[in-house]
Amino acid sequence: MDTLERVMYVEDDDDIRLVACMALEDVGGLTVKACSSGEQALRDVEAFAPQMFLLDVMMPGMDGPSTLLELSRQGYITEATAVAFMTAKVHPEEIARYKKLGATDVIAKPFDPMTLADDVRSIWKAFNGRLN
């Protein structure tokens, strides 16, 4: 399996975006492209070519699910791309709904900055395990 390096992260809250980037870059050693909206993600996705997307669910304008749908429609989500939604702790049926939309897994908000990178990496690992 490829090592996870490039993560595109879409989140409208500036403070949370900052702390998550720090957690993913400093603690996780990942390369992160942070976007403040779904629209920005669609503009930057081509140049960055992420292996994994982290999407906030509730955002003004395009929300997480519609960003994912649009990314899929434009062909940026292949079977090697992992997608995680970031949202409040949700019911199992809600998680099932997100997975139907094409999400690999869900990361609960509020997240712990110390463990976020590990969570992301373990989702990546599980996702690749499933492929083999």
Added chain:
Amino acid sequence: MADSTNPQTFAARLEKLAAAYSKRLADDFSHLTMLAGQLEEDPSCTQSLQQLHAALHSLAGSAGTFGFVQLGRQAREQELQVAQNLEQSCNDKQPLPVFEWITALQKALKTDESKKSAIRIETSRAESVGGEPVIWLVERDTMLAEYMVQQLHSFGFHIRHLLNAKALAHDKNSSPDLLLIDHRASHLEALRADPVTFWQQHLKDFTCPVLFIGSEESFTARLNALRSGGQSYFVKPLDMINLASYMAQLIKTKDTVPERVMIVEDDEELAQHLQGVLVEAGMHVTVLDRADALFEAMHDANPELILMDLWLPDVTGTEMAALLRQVEQWAQVPIVYLSSHFNSELRDQALLKGGDAFLEKPIDPDLLINLCRSRVKQRRKLEDTQNRDSLTGLLKHASIKEALDYQWQLTQRKPQPFSVVMLDIDHFKAVNDTHGHAMGDVVIAAVGTLLRQRFRSTDRLGRYGGEEFTLVLVDCTADHAERMVNNLREDFAAIQFTGGGNPFACTLSAGVVDNQHFPDDTAESLLNRADQALYQAKNSGRNRVCLAID
């Protein structure tokens, strides 16, 4: 985890972001207040409700990340209520109490702010109710009980007062960490007739330690207390400081620092087996299979006990032991020999040459575990008596300096914040002059008790000399240290000392520094900075905590 991590700067940056976030919260609150006003005028205004929902959602999703856990939870609950309200048809809508909600959010924020240090730093207070050990006091004299509650509270105990023995039976749902009982705490004839049976009956459902108090200073009273299941008997009038110190010792969560054991054994399978047994028992075990790496291994693992195979390739266990005994640092480490051939002459030889015990293979796992535990415990006790100041139970001057150096060395290899605190009793000379040296000792002992009660087992607490104390707080920034020492300062000021019938109180001053603000400092210069900050606290009016500045 990437190797490029520098947790020190990461933690520091996180701290900065959290500080920026709490500034932003002020804006969030004024935004919420504006929305509350709009909704007061028009409770079913969908646009305001949607904005309120979005604001609460963002708060719920972010607050916890920055350590504002209660605030986030509170916001989440409110968010769900707004969502429900948005789904209802216009006729069913109840106006939402948004102003009350904001008050609740602000209260939650206050709680978080006061707890923020406690979340990062579990002091001994973070264990039960609000972190304080819970004591039940059974005492008929309400005046005395009130005084005891107040005094013991200063030492960080949470006291619940029960009027008599009967009250013990009422609460089956909770249990105390310790019971403090007046041995005459009942009018019942049964108590007078047979106190021992009476108390055994009343205490049979309790597993915590029990202390009896009473006004009789007699052998019978003490023996009865012992037979009733008491650990000790304190005579009234109570010496509160002594009592608090004793209670703190009893409750102190058992020493959970794992025993460090090194196995020197060339038979790989056996070594692994022994390692498995000891690790299972909660010990920290290293295995050495090459005799010539002995000194490096000792240095890295710093074991408190060695299991030594008697026959290693090219060298005997007794030779290994003799080599260790030549190095002062390791001369005292207990050595237990493992041998497959039993031969009493051999055993005696081995024990004479520096071994402490002798185990025959096949080794009984339970015996091995118990032997290791008891030897390490003995060893730690001995070290304690050598390194601790008898009056306060804190580390002696040399040992606290050593602990500071060790911590500093550690963070050179693996960055981690730690704080150094210098602490001093204000106007201590006046206490000695006014109330006598014996009373001065009581005040010093009280600081020791308070410190041991308040800080974690990983923190190093020392009596630097006279009335001066030094603390090395591990994984703790100066801000957190300042908060904790300030709490300690307030509690200390509340303790009533009784010298020759004149009650008096004392205060503390302290200086605090951490290694993050002064990354280039040596251990020695950090200590000096803490000392300068203490000096500043003294100079600016005493009874305060100052942070070291550039």
